[in-house]
Amino acid sequence: MSVLTRHRPPHSASGNERAASAERAPVGGQVERRSLKRSARPVSGTRIPRGMRGPIVVSLLPGLLLFGTFFLVPFFVLTGTAFARWSGLDFAWVGLDNYRQMFQDPVFFKAIVNTLFYAAASVFIQVPLGVGVGMVLALRPRGWKALRTIVFVPFVISGAAYAVIFSMFYNPRAGLLNNALGALGLPGDRDWLFDTATARWAVAGTFVFIIGFVVVLVMAEIASIPNELYEAASVDGATTWQQLTRITLPLLRNVIGTAILIRLLVDIGMFDLVFILTAGGPDDATATLALYAYRAYLSGEWGYANAVGSVIIVIGLVLIITVRRAFRIGERAL
Amino acid sequence: MSETGNTRIARRSVWANILIYGFLGIVVLLALAPTVWVMLSSFKTGNQIFSGNGFWPSPFTLQGFIDAFTQIHLHEYMLNTLIYAGLGTVGALGTAFLAAYPLARFSFRGRNALVALFSLALALPLVGLATPVFFVVRELGMFDSRLGMVIFYSALQFPFTFVVLRAFLVSTPPELEEAAMIDGAGYFTTLFRIVLPLTRPALATVAVVAFVNIWNEFFFANLLLVSEENRNVQLVLAGFKSQFGFNVTGAVAGATLVMLVPICLFLILQRQVIAGLTAGAVK
Numbered sequence: 001m002s003v004l005t006r007h008r009p010p011h012s013a014s015g016n017e018r019a020a021s022a023e024r025a026p027v028g029g030q031v032e033r034r035s036l037k038r039s040a041r042p043v044s045g046t047r048i049p050r051g052m053r054g055p056i057v058v059s060l061l062p063g064l065l066l067f068g069t070f071f072l073v074p075f076f077v078l079t080g081t082a083f084a085r086w087s088g089l090d091f092a093w094v095g096l097d098n099y100r101q102m103f104q105d106p107v108f109f110k111a112i113v114n115t116l117f118y119a120a121a122s123v124f125i126q127v128p129l130g131v132g133v134g135m136v137l138a139l140r141p142r143g144w145k146a147l148r149t150i151v152f153v154p155f156v157i158s159g160a161a162y163a164v165i166f167s168m169f170y171n172p173r174a175g176l177l178n179n180a181l182g183a184l185g186l187p188g189d190r191d192w193l194f195d196t197a198t199a200r201w202a203v204a205g206t207f208v209f210i211i212g213f214v215v216v217l218v219m220a221e222i223a224s225i226p227n228e229l230y231e232a233a234s235v236d237g238a239t240t241w242q243q244l245t246r247i248t249l250p251l252l253r254n255v256i257g258t259a260i261l262i263r264l265l266v267d268i269g270m271f272d273l274v275f276i277l278t279a280g281g282p283d284d285a286t287a288t289l290a291l292y293a294y295r296a297y298l299s300g301e302w303g304y305a306n307a308v309g310s311v312i313i314v315i316g317l318v319l320i321i322t323v324r325r326a327f328r329i330g331e332r333a334l
Numbered sequence: 335m336s337e338t339g340n341t342r343i344a345r346r347s348v349w350a351n352i353l354i355y356g357f358l359g360i361v362v363l364l365a366l367a368p369t370v371w372v373m374l375s376s377f378k379t380g381n382q383i384f385s386g387n388g389f390w391p392s393p394f395t396l397q398g399f400i401d402a403f404t405q406i407h408l409h410e411y412m413l414n415t416l417i418y419a420g421l422g423t424v425g426a427l428g429t430a431f432l433a434a435y436p437l438a439r440f441s442f443r444g445r446n447a448l449v450a451l452f453s454l455a456l457a458l459p460l461v462g463l464a465t466p467v468f469f470v471v472r473e474l475g476m477f478d479s480r481l482g483m484v485i486f487y488s489a490l491q492f493p494f495t496f497v498v499l500r501a502f503l504v505s506t507p508p509e510l511e512e513a514a515m516i517d518g519a520g521y522f523t524t525l526f527r528i529v530l531p532l533t534r535p536a537l538a539t540v541a542v543v544a545f546v547n548i549w550n551e552f553f554f555a556n557l558l559l560v561s562e563e564n565r566n567v568q569l570v571l572a573g574f575k576s577q578f579g580f581n582v583t584g585a586v587a588g589a590t591l592v593m594l595v596p597i598c599l600f601l602i603l604q605r606q607v608i609a610g611l612t613a614g615a616v617k
Contacts, residue, residue: 046508048440055521056436063433063452063492066425069474070489071455074466081466088469133361141354147362149604154365156596156607158550160571164589167575168375169368174386176371209365213611220612240350269459272552276572290461290553297465309462316459 082310086303098307108308110284111292114200118288119267119319121204127259130214131252135244137215138222148219152212159272166206167193167277193278199285206273214259221255222248257327261320268316289315369593376587383582399591401584408570408588412595415566418483418555419548425488426544427537430495435525438503439511449500455493461553468557478560486558487551491544498610502536503529539610542603546596567592 048056082099085092102108133151137144157165169176172191182188192202225248233243271290274280280287280295289312296305323329375383376398377391402408437449467486468477476482510532514524530537552568559565571592574585600607 077466312462
């Protein structure tokens with residue numbers, strides 16, 4: 001999280017951050033950034049009162065135990081075994097062999113390209129669409145609340161459920177897509193998911209319209225923009241369109257960056273949909289890095305699977321840092 | 335979500351309205367048409383589903399829902415998932431609350447490092463850790479066990495829950511607790527009698543999000559469960575795909591029911607879900 005939202009101090013930072021963040025509590029994202037920034041210097045919080053040391057340790061212990069067992073230990077196992085041949089039982093150091101093997105495998109490159117393709121679909125279709133809908137709904141056209149709810153619903157539907165939905169939707173004979181195309185007089189007999197020409201687009205089509213989360217983030221951010229800005233603009237004769245593009249959009253830089261970050265993290269680890277819908281086929285045209293690692297795990301090449309896992313994590317970190325730079329996340333626009 | 339934003343909806347031209355509603359209509363159609371179509375299909379006969387004729391069910395039948403329980407035994411998997419999601423949420427909330435309070439209130443050596451570490455887990459694509467997680471879970475004797483899955487899901491939801499709860503606690507004033515402690519109340523008394531009731535709104539928010547996340551979880555369930563009797567609903571959904579020929583109406587109705595659980599939770603607790611997700615700004 002700190003990687004996501006650590007940032008330079010806001011221009012307006014006075015000493016009274018607690019009041020500021022309490023006041024913005026409903027928006028949340030703000031509280032988050034501020035609190036993390038605060039934790040960078042040990043200002044907040046009192047010293048531990050006499051006799052509380054013991055209870056505090058007891059209080060921290062369960063969380064530490066869970067986190068240590070299921071995040072830290074696996075992380076160290078991953079870094080250790082990525083340089084070994086390992087099947088869970090036998091173990092031998094092999095240096096960089098796993099990485100060498102990876103970079104010679106054309107399927108690995110297909111998996112990388114596909115994963116980046118899905119990431120690009122999110123960044124260039126899903127997020128802009130969500131920002132657009134969020135900005136329009138923030139104008140409060142009649143029925144905006146109901147529309148916000150409707151647009152959000154797909155976000156709480158699981159990947160497995162989406163796989164069921166879209167395996168029916170894309171079905172070459174009985175699917176809604178081909179039937180609708182047929183009804184419009186267009187050729188409607190393509191097997192969208194298993195035709196190498198369309199498979200990747202078909203998979204991307206399952207998630208690019210899940211925009212509810214971006215919409216909600218954008219609307220929360222717009223709600224925190226002071227009204228005076230718009231009033232002043234109207235007085236000066238700015239149209240709604242000008243207000244949207246000249247005032248709102250520039251102020252959304254931060255939240256757009258955050259939305260992209262969150263989406264990229266999902267895309268880099270994309271598994272459920274592809275695994276269930278196509279199992280990576282046809283001819284690995286839809287396979288992702290996570291699926292590639294999973295196949296190595298299934299065939300007992302655990303060291304190799306972990307080397308791929310390390311690549312997934314590194315790509316994730318690189319993308320995070322790049323997006324944070326590009327969007328100057330954390331630097332307040334106001 | 336605050337409703338006090340820009341209340342400046344001046345008069346808009348007819349064309350602007352056509353543009354706005356046209357755009358929103360197309361997006362809603364693209365986002366929901368496949369889902370609504372599948373939900374409607376759960377009232378169709380197998381013949382109609384296979385032929386692909388007609389958008390609306392005709393004839394209308396509830397056979398799919400009957401099959402979902404009598405043939406697929408969906409209720410058993412739903413009970414499993416309820417156990418995972420319910421107890422996993424309790425576990426995550428309990429451990430995260432206990433850890434969030436001292437890390438929000440007191441300053442001590444290593445505090446900032448700990449906060450950063452817990453938060454960093456939210457920025458990792460966790461599927462990268464699949465094999466080591468499998469290894470650790472197996473070594474602990476927790477593979478393919480219900481209790482093991484509950485513990486694992488508590489851990490999986492811990493970072494998000496921790497980050498949101500800590501942010502909330504940092505933004506609340508400490509005076510009440512300080513007064514209680516001066517009056518001689520011990521740490522845990524203060525924590526459970528004073529802090530816990532004050533934290534209730536934040537707890538409600540993260541609880542819904544954690545529950546829905548675990549209900550919808552597929553990747554680690556697929557990795558860590560093998561027995562038929564331990565499977566969660568998402569694994570069952572994934573299995574439907576290969577069984578469509580076998581009982582398509584039951585499968586479609588089952589998928590609809592599984593989706594409806596988080597959808598209904600969201601519709602009832604909309605405010606909490608949205609607040610929780612924007613607060614975490616992650617996931």
